[in-house]
Amino acid sequence: MSRSMNASSLKRKRPESSSANGSLVDADRAVFNVIKSKEDMGIWTRDIKFETKLADTVVNKSLKSLLSKKLIKEIVNIKNKGRKHYMAAEFEPSKEVTGGAWYVDGNLDKELIGVLKGLCLKIINSKKVATVEGVYDFLTKSKVTTFDCTNQQIAEVLNSMVLDNEVIEVKSTGLGEYHSIPIGTVCYRIAKGAGLGESLKIGAMASIPCGMCPRISQCTPDGVISPSTCVYYQKWMNF
Amino acid sequence: MVSQHGIKLAVYLVSSFYGDHNSKVCECLLRRGTLTLAQIIRFTELSREIVRHCLLALIHQNCVQAFSIQQEGAFGEAPKVVTHYMALFDNIIHHMRFPKFIAIVKDELGGECEKVFEALLQHGRLSFNQIVDREKQTVSKEENFDVDHVKESFNKLVNGRFVERCPAPEPFLAPPSDEETPAKKRGAKSTKVGDVSESIEQRALAAAAPMESLRFLAETLNWSDFSDKSSEEKFTSVKTGEKRKQDFLETDGGLLDQDEKKEVLWRVNFEELIRRLRHQACIANAKSRLNDECGIILGAILELTRSSESKVNIGSTASVSINDIYDEVIKKKGGLGMNLERIRASLVELGCEMPMLVEEYSIDLKSIIDMAQNEEVESIVLKRYGREAYRMFRFLSKSGRLHETDKIADTTFVEKKDAIKILYKLWKDDYLQMEKVTVNGARQTHFLLWKVNRQSLCQHVLDEMYHAALNLRLRIAHELDQEKEILQMPKDKVGEVEELRKRYMRLKKVSIIYESSLMNLDDALMLFHDF
Numbered sequence: 001m002s003r004s005m006n007a008s009s010l011k012r013k014r015p016e017s018s019s020a021n022g023s024l025v026d027a028d029r030a031v032f033n034v035i036k037s038k039e040d041m042g043i044w045t046r047d048i049k050f051e052t053k054l055a056d057t058v059v060n061k062s063l064k065s066l067l068s069k070k071l072i073k074e075i076v077n078i079k080n081k082g083r084k085h086y087m088a089a090e091f092e093p094s095k096e097v098t099g100g101a102w103y104v105d106g107n108l109d110k111e112l113i114g115v116l117k118g119l120c121l122k123i124i125n126s127k128k129v130a131t132v133e134g135v136y137d138f139l140t141k142s143k144v145t146t147f148d149c150t151n152q153q154i155a156e157v158l159n160s161m162v163l164d165n166e167v168i169e170v171k172s173t174g175l176g177e178y179h180s181i182p183i184g185t186v187c188y189r190i191a192k193g194a195g196l197g198e199s200l201k202i203g204a205m206a207s208i209p210c211g212m213c214p215r216i217s218q219c220t221p222d223g224v225i226s227p228s229t230c231v232y233y234q235k236w237m238n239f
Numbered sequence: 240m241v242s243q244h245g246i247k248l249a250v251y252l253v254s255s256f257y258g259d260h261n262s263k264v265c266e267c268l269l270r271r272g273t274l275t276l277a278q279i280i281r282f283t284e285l286s287r288e289i290v291r292h293c294l295l296a297l298i299h300q301n302c303v304q305a306f307s308i309q310q311e312g313a314f315g316e317a318p319k320v321v322t323h324y325m326a327l328f329d330n331i332i333h334h335m336r337f338p339k340f341i342a343i344v345k346d347e348l349g350g351e352c353e354k355v356f357e358a359l360l361q362h363g364r365l366s367f368n369q370i371v372d373r374e375k376q377t378v379s380k381e382e383n384f385d386v387d388h389v390k391e392s393f394n395k396l397v398n399g400r401f402v403e404r405c406p407a408p409e410p411f412l413a414p415p416s417d418e419e420t421p422a423k424k425r426g427a428k429s430t431k432v433g434d435v436s437e438s439i440e441q442r443a444l445a446a447a448a449p450m451e452s453l454r455f456l457a458e459t460l461n462w463s464d465f466s467d468k469s470s471e472e473k474f475t476s477v478k479t480g481e482k483r484k485q486d487f488l489e490t491d492g493g494l495l496d497q498d499e500k501k502e503v504l505w506r507v508n509f510e511e512l513i514r515r516l517r518h519q520a521c522i523a524n525a526k527s528r529l530n531d532e533c534g535i536i537l538g539a540i541l542e543l544t545r546s547s548e549s550k551v552n553i554g555s556t557a558s559v560s561i562n563d564i565y566d567e568v569i570k571k572k573g574g575l576g577m578n579l580e581r582i583r584a585s586l587v588e589l590g591c592e593m594p595m596l597v598e599e600y601s602i603d604l605k606s607i608i609d610m611a612q613n614e615e616v617e618s619i620v621l622k623r624y625g626r627e628a629y630r631m632f633r634f635l636s637k638s639g640r641l642h643e644t645d646k647i648a649d650t651t652f653v654e655k656k657d658a659i660k661i662l663y664k665l666w667k668d669d670y671l672q673m674e675k676v677t678v679n680g681a682r683q684t685h686f687l688l689w690k691v692n693r694q695s696l697c698q699h700v701l702d703e704m705y706h707a708a709l710n711l712r713l714r715i716a717h718e719l720d721q722e723k724e725i726l727q728m729p730k731d732k733v734g735e736v737e738e739l740r741k742r743y744m745r746l747k748k749v750s751i752i753y754e755s756s757l758m759n760l761d762d763a764l765m766l767f768h769d770f
Contacts, residue, residue, distance in 0.1 A: 099649075100649065107654070108653075113652050160630065163637075163650075164630055165633075176584070192527075192528065201614065203615040203616075204756075204760045205619050205763055206615075206618040207756065208711065210706065210710050211619050212619075217668070219706070219710065227717065237752070
């Protein structure tokens with residue numbers, strides 16, 4: 001088949017593509033169907049090409065056309081931020097794609113997390129001991145935040161603070177400070193030393209250069225890296 | 240199984256305390272396991288005489304234990320009894336903590352006992368007469384020497400279990416098929432082929448140990464140093480009796496002078512000292528993690544239950560009544576103002592459950608030790624790998640099972656692309672285990688799963704600590720070597736020159752920092768190995 005015949009066959013199809021949504025050209029329809037079939041997960045450009053078996057240039061052209069018609073949208077996939085992903089316009093990206101409530105444009109919203117952590121710390125500090133519900137209720141009633149957060153999000157923030165050793169997780173005994181909390185309920189209190197500017201207790205090994213050294217496995221008494229030539233020891237003793 | 244750097248540290252300590260020949264013999268035993276005299280001579284390439292002297296010295300200093308076993312003769316020869324030697328790694332490492340042991344004895348029993356105790360540490364083994372002779376030499380001519388004072392100090396040490404009778408120098412281990420009584424089976428943990436050498440060494444230690452009834456018996460100081468148990472083993476299980484015993488003492492590496500056996504020999508009881516240090520560590524942990532009151536109460540319970548501890552690393556203390564705890568607490572500094580309610584509240588903080596019927600409490604010491612170990616490891620992770628690594632490590636450590644990368648990143652609020660890098664670094668340095676899982680669906684998807692394996696992690700961290708302890712010692716030696724000229728100068732000359740005085744002051748400061756760091760690190764070593 002000659003190039004001119006190909007050109008004319010394409011020309012014949014062109015009038016159809018300029019009409020409304022229901023009359024996409026075959027290539028556009030094929031690409032759109034593949035994208036739509038992935039619903040809220042979206043699909044990577046290369047996968048579109050693989051599934052439609054269309055040439056690169058055809059797919060790229062179809063994508064441009066579909067975007068201009070606002071039938072599809074480009075999204076950021078948290079797992080592969082460098083790759084172009086597309087989704088049908090009527091879907092919202094799933095948590096797996098966006099990374100969840102804590103992600104904005106594929107990046108962790110550290111500012112939001114930091115703000116919530118600070119608020120939780122202040123609430124637990126003032127109450128001495130608090131449950132997830134207690135912190136959540138305080139936040140929603142006091143309206144200190146300009147955004148909505150869920151009970152689940154507060155639980156995730158508190159869990160992260162436990163991992164940071166800023167708060168400790170305990171179970172209510174129903175006595176003393178726990179009198180308003182049912183026995184056995186998980187609650188949180190400030191970890192000893194936290195929130196007062198005191199740093200975590202440093203262990204014996206971590207207090208010496210060897211404890212922090214990334215090269216300890218290569219260190220030998222007579223080697224290039226050795227205790228007698230160690231620059232970390234040198235710095236440690238520079239006073 | 241001793242780690243590589245544990246062996247290096249032990250060898251360095253023996254070299255520092257007893258010289259290079261002794262350290263060579265020790266290294267041979269530590270690396271190759273239990274050996275005969277002939278094997279040691281072959282591997283160390285030292286002369287027979289030197290090796291014999293070294294073994295004598297190391298046995299005397301409680302760094303080596305000898306024992307004899309019957310070996311089948313080759314090519315139709317009659318079986319013969321051969322002496323074997325095993326290195327006592329723990330006792331060698333204890334040399335690093337002699338100052339701590341001395342401090343415990345001085346605090347509890349005073350300066351007079353401290354002197355006797357220090358003599359035993361220095362000399363390894365002494366009879367009571369040797370202790371008296373040594374004390375006589377230290378007393379000046381003007382002072383009156385009173386043997387009763389020495390005897391009183393000695394008895395205090397024995398009654399406090401800081402000093403014990405020495406084990407039998409060379410117990411005979413009958414072949415396993417000949418062992419009938421439960422007491423003899425106590426030492427044998429396994430009859431599997433792979434475990435034979437381990438059980439032989441444990442059997443040797445059990446056979447050498449004096450009976451509990453004699454171990455701290457100070458009254459009969461003239462009895463034979465062989466316990467009834469070890470004597471019984473020798474005379475009932477060795478069919479040819481006395482003659483064979485004498486043969487192996489003289490020919491197959493038996494080193495002991497017969498005269499030494501006439502007097503009871505005494506040595507420091509490391510087990511009791513490690514027990515005291517374990518208690519101190521638990522109390523310190525309770526104080527820093529909870530509060531001073533919890534530390535006082537825990538101290539009181541440990542004081543009450545110490546004598547009932549059958550071994551050092553018990554899981555929980557014996558149960559004690561609330562009234563006994565109260566009586567002990569009010570005797571302690573800071574405990575006078577406590578009442579039963581406050582004691583109960585502190586016991587709950589220490590992890591005790593409220594008792595149902597009889598009000599008795601027991602403390603889970605293992606959980607305190609585990610928490611202290613976790614704090615130590617997490618501290619290393621924080622310092623070496625950063626805050627995000629710390630959070631991820633703690634998540635995996637608390638969970639105790641495998642988790643996928645994204646799950647870890649989500650839970651700990653770490654960017655997914657950073658999470659994989661940090662986890663990989665922790666895995667490469669043996670702080671995490673990793674597994675790859677492939678899921679075959681429309682496309683093959685690979686997942687990485689991560690986990691903290693506590694047992695292998697603790698062994699790895701312990702080895703790093705041995706390495707760090709050796710490094711600190713080598714660094715101290717290096718600093719002293721760099722300034723040896725100043726150390727050899729008279730002090731008044733050093734003081735005259737500003738530059739020399741500065742260097743001397745720096746060296747003094749540096750030595751203090753290194754020594755105190757070493758003592759702290761040693762606490763961590765005991766936490767992972769002895770407690």
